[in-house]
Amino acid sequence: MHLFWQHGYEATSLAMLREAMGLTPPQIYNAFTDKETLFRKALARYHETEIGFALDALSAPVPTHDAIRRLLLGAAEAYSRPGKPGGCLFVSGALAASPQAQAIADELKGYREASEAAIAQRLAKGQAVGDLPEGFSVESFAKYIAGVMNGMSIQARDGASAEELRIMARTALAALPPEGQKRGA
Amino acid sequence: MHLFWQHGYEATSLAMLREAMGLTPPQIYNAFTDKETLFRKALARYHETEIGFALDALSAPVPTHDAIRRLLLGAAEAYSRPGKPGGCLFVSGALAASPQAQAIADELKGYREASEAAIAQRLAKGQAVGDLPEGFSVESFAKYIAGVMNGMSIQARDGASAEELRIMARTALAALPPEGQKRGA
DNA sequence: AATTTTCCATAGTGATCGATACGAAACCTG
DNA sequence: CAGGTTTCGTATCGATCACTATGGAAAATT
Numbered sequence: 372m373h374l375f376w377q378h379g380y381e382a383t384s385l386a387m388l389r390e391a392m393g394l395t396p397p398q399i400y401n402a403f404t405d406k407e408t409l410f411r412k413a414l415a416r417y418h419e420t421e422i423g424f425a426l427d428a429l430s431a432p433v434p435t436h437d438a439i440r441r442l443l444l445g446a447a448e449a450y451s452r453p454g455k456p457g458g459c460l461f462v463s464g465a466l467a468a469s470p471q472a473q474a475i476a477d478e479l480k481g482y483r484e485a486s487e488a489a490i491a492q493r494l495a496k497g498q499a500v501g502d503l504p505e506g507f508s509v510e511s512f513a514k515y516i517a518g519v520m521n522g523m524s525i526q527a528r529d530g531a532s533a534e535e536l537r538i539m540a541r542t543a544l545a546a547l548p549p550e551g552q553k554r555g556a
Numbered sequence: 557m558h559l560f561w562q563h564g565y566e567a568t569s570l571a572m573l574r575e576a577m578g579l580t581p582p583q584i585y586n587a588f589t590d591k592e593t594l595f596r597k598a599l600a601r602y603h604e605t606e607i608g609f610a611l612d613a614l615s616a617p618v619p620t621h622d623a624i625r626r627l628l629l630g631a632a633e634a635y636s637r638p639g640k641p642g643g644c645l646f647v648s649g650a651l652a653a654s655p656q657a658q659a660i661a662d663e664l665k666g667y668r669e670a671s672e673a674a675i676a677q678r679l680a681k682g683q684a685v686g687d688l689p690e691g692f693s694v695e696s697f698a699k700y701i702a703g704v705m706n707g708m709s710i711q712a713r714d715g716a717s718a719e720e721l722r723i724m725a726r727t728a729l730a731a732l733p734p735e736g737q738k739r740g741a
Numbered sequence: 742a743a744t745t746t747t748c749c750a751t752a753g754t755g756a757t758c759g760a761t762a763c764g765a766a767a768c769c770t771g
Numbered sequence: 772c773a774g775g776t777t778t779c780g781t782a783t784c785g786a787t788c789a790c791t792a793t794g795g796a797a798a799a800t801t
Contacts, residue, residue, distance in 0.1 A: 379652030467564030522707025546730040
């Protein structure tokens with residue numbers, strides 16, 4: 372997973388994986404069928420172990436502003452963990468790919484779009500309970516938040532520290548519209 | 557240039573370049589020495605022809621807010637031009653690379669860092685003339701703006717339209733601090 | 742203990758990578 | 772029109788890619 376995260380799908384060779392896992396080629400193919408299946412297993416593991424912060428943030432019983440804050444600050448931390456490749460595997464894994472690996476690139480694009488959709492859903496919920504103004508486009512803002520996270524992923528890859536990413540996250544939060552009036556307030 | 561932009565440095569094969577340029581392999585190597593030099597030529601051409609908006613925006617004799625607005629709206633347009641690969645070559649060219657192509661990845665990282673530095677320089681100039689508050693960190697905000705542009709590049713690659721990118725740009729601009737008092741005003 | 746069976750690492754498969762050696766065609770000179 | 776030179780495309784180079792067939796060692800059974 373770390374190799375795919377660091378070098379991307381295509382640039383990670385079987386020889387690198389073999390050495391890192393301490394397995395012989397037949398062992399790898401017995402266990403994972405082929406390289407593409409192995410990569411998908413790595414994606415699933417990444418989803419489970421590295422970016423739980425996102426689901427946690429979006430499903431936490433807190434006001435919408437706080438949920439988005441948790442999301443962005445969680446990303447700042449997850450994208451700059453010591454000992455891990457910087458950024459997000461969903462971005463680094465295959466942003467540009469050869470025609471043969473188009474299916475992999477599309478799969479990662481699907482993950483990114485799912486993230487954006489999850490943000491939009493959380494914003495829509497916030498709008499429904501009055502955390503956000505009526506005339507507010509949740510889709511547009513979700514695209515902004517998802518885009519900022521993608522940008523943080525690249526900044527992390529370029530060496531940005533956790534603190535620098537946190538500052539970027541807090542700056543991005545300033546674009547949120549002022550908190551709406553709660554119905555009961 | 558379009559092939560490198562679309563598929564990245566490593567995933568673009570000589571066979572693809574040969575077909576696209578209508579040249580034989582020796583012609584390519586006579587003209588460009590090797591693949592790496594050809595890529596650097598493509599980078600230079602990209603810098604000259606596709607992203608002049610950035611230098612224009614940062615050097616325009618307008619208030620700082622307007623300069624940053626021009627920068628982000630210019631990116632929205634440049635990253636979604638019809639007939640061109642989406643996003644920015646400096647991001648798509650080699651975000652993740654094999655160990656053999658580390659030099660290329662580092663070069664692109666250098667371009668990204670130079671962009672961020674140029675933004676910081678423009679913000680510092682704005683702070684000097686009172687467009688921005690005193691206690692404002694130009695480095696942090698430059699990292700935010702550069703990060704947003706990188707994020708726009710990925711959103712564009714995922715199919716975001718020019719209008720969607722413009723909305724993202726305007727949303728990002730809302731994070732700018734309120735315009736400071738001009739000295740003479 | 743002898744024999745069979747199972748398993749697994751080594752060695753190699755065809756394909757493709759970036760890059761180039763060689764033969765043919767074209768061209769300028771005498 | 773002949774000779775010498777230069778240019779240029781084909782065919783191929785060694786290396787590496789993802790992937791697999793095969794030989795030999797270990798294990799299991801009689």
